[in-house]
Amino acid sequence: NENATIGEKVDYEIIGIDPGAGLMKATNQAISDYELSDWTLVEGSSAAMTAALKKAYDKEEPIIVTGWTPHWMFAAYDLKYLEDPKGSFGEDENIHSIARNGLKEDMPEAYEVLDNFHWTTEDMGVVMMDIYEGESPEKAAESWVKDNADKVSEWTDGINSVDGDKFKIGYVAWDSEIASTNVIGKVLTDLGYDVTLSQVEAGPMWTGVADGSLDAHIAGWLPITHEDYASKYEGQFEDLGANLEGTKLGLVVPSYMDIDSIEDLKE
Numbered sequence: 001n002e003n004a005t006i007g008e009k010v011d012y013e014i015i016g017i018d019p020g021a022g023l024m025k026a027t028n029q030a031i032s033d034y035e036l037s038d039w040t041l042v043e044g045s046s047a048a049m050t051a052a053l054k055k056a057y058d059k060e061e062p063i064i065v066t067g068w069t070p071h072w073m074f075a076a077y078d079l080k081y082l083e084d085p086k087g088s089f090g091e092d093e094n095i096h097s098i099a100r101n102g103l104k105e106d107m108p109e110a111y112e113v114l115d116n117f118h119w120t121t122e123d124m125g126v127v128m129m130d131i132y133e134g135e136s137p138e139k140a141a142e143s144w145v146k147d148n149a150d151k152v153s154e155w156t157d158g159i160n161s162v163d164g165d166k167f168k169i170g171y172v173a174w175d176s177e178i179a180s181t182n183v184i185g186k187v188l189t190d191l192g193y194d195v196t197l198s199q200v201e202a203g204p205m206w207t208g209v210a211d212g213s214l215d216a217h218i219a220g221w222l223p224i225t226h227e228d229y230a231s232k233y234e235g236q237f238e239d240l241g242a243n244l245e246g247t248k249l250g251l252v253v254p255s256y257m258d259i260d261s262i263e264d265l266k267e
């Protein structure tokens with residue numbers, strides 16, 4: 001009923017994603033910082049979170065999800081981040097390309113492409129929206145690469161093609177990384193690599209690059225979101241720097257909800 005608190009309206013649940021995501025660690029930090037002791041962070045997956053969001057949004061029902069930018073959901077729905085006055089979700093960050101030690105010697109061409117790889121949240125958004133609207137990740141990546149030959153050539157100009165070397169790139173099934181990893185996979189395939197995209201959880205993605213079973217990943221949310229992984233494997237990977245700037249993490253709600261801050265959950 002209308003007099004119910006926001007907690008009562010959503011059964012004191014925040015709909016999260018895979019437990020290994022740094023976003024989940026930040027949300028647990030927020031639950032502690034804002035003393036939301038009655039609240040539960042529901043673990044699941046990126047896909048389950050967006051399915052729950054669609055179900056609630058289509059019926060204009062209240063829902064609170066863990067969200068991030070870039071993400072297609074901000075183009076598909078009218079959403080807002082809850083203000084985070086205590087800074088539990090940190091500042092805007094970047095996504096880094098992470099290579100296994102030795103990649104530069106073993107596969108210099110792939111190393112150089114990854115080192116050059118850099119695009120914007122708008123670029124990533126185009127691929128994500130294509131996939132959201134039903135295109136396969138492979139086809140969405142292929143279209144973007146074709147339509148952005150100038151940007152791709154900045155990554156590949158002067159790099160010799162190769163003859164079928166195997167390249168294994170790990171990623172987590174976050175909508176942003178499904179987009180970026182398929183684009184890089186397509187670019188490396190066009191350069192002659194036999195590319196495998198290996199979908200794993202966040203922990204095994206970092207472990208795989210550290211133990212060399214993965215050649216690279218381009219999903220390093222740094223400096224804070226993946227700080228636990230980066231410090232655990234310090235020295236066992238090479239950080240090639242940011243491939244995208246200006247990410248954001250937080251709690252996200254449909255704009256039809258009349259709350260504006262995480263503080264409001266404390267009612």
Ligand SMILES: C[SH](C)CC(=O)O
Nearest residue numbers: 021022023068174221
């Ligand atoms: C969910 S964001 C794409 C990354 C993270 O939170 O680990």
